[in-house]
Amino acid sequence: MESSLGGAEGKAWGVFQRTFHQVQFLLDHNRLLIKEINVNQESQIPESLSRNVMLIKELNYNIKRVVELYAGLPTSFIRSFSNLPSQVTAATGTYPAEQGLKRARST
Numbered sequence: 001m002e003s004s005l006g007g008a009e010g011k012a013w014g015v016f017q018r019t020f021h022q023v024q025f026l027l028d029h030n031r032l033l034i035k036e037i038n039v040n041q042e043s044q045i046p047e048s049l050s051r052n053v054m055l056i057k058e059l060n061y062n063i064k065r066v067v068e069l070y071a072g073l074p075t076s077f078i079r080s081f082s083n084l085p086s087q088v089t090a091a092t093g094t095y096p097a098e099q100g101l102k103r104a105r106s107t
Contacts (some may be wrong), residue, residue, distance in 0.1 A: 012080035019069050019076070024061045026069075033059045 037055050040048035 012077050015076040015080055016073070019073055023066050023069050026066050030059055030062050033062070 033055050037052050037059070040052045042053070043049075
């Protein structure tokens with residue numbers, strides 16, 4: 001069971017790393033967008049101010065993507081463990097292999 005768990009842990013870690021890399025990329029890009037928006041706002045040039053509309057839409061979309069990526073982490077984490085041979089059963093909260101190992105109480 002330990003080797004299965006190690007594989008699942010590795011898979012879960014990979015999911016977290018990929019997600020956090022995507023989030024970091026979006027946040028870094030957002031930082032650049034915000035800088036450009038600020039420069040355009042300070043310039044008061046009509047074309048630059050018009051461009052800000054597009055930049056703000058892109059910024060909002062990126063923020064939405066970051067929220068979606070974070071929201072999807074629990075599901076991705078659970079999926080990474082879904083291939084384990086022993087799954088916790090919802091009814092008993094135990095692993096199927098443990099159900100047969102319970103000792104009967106002596107009376």
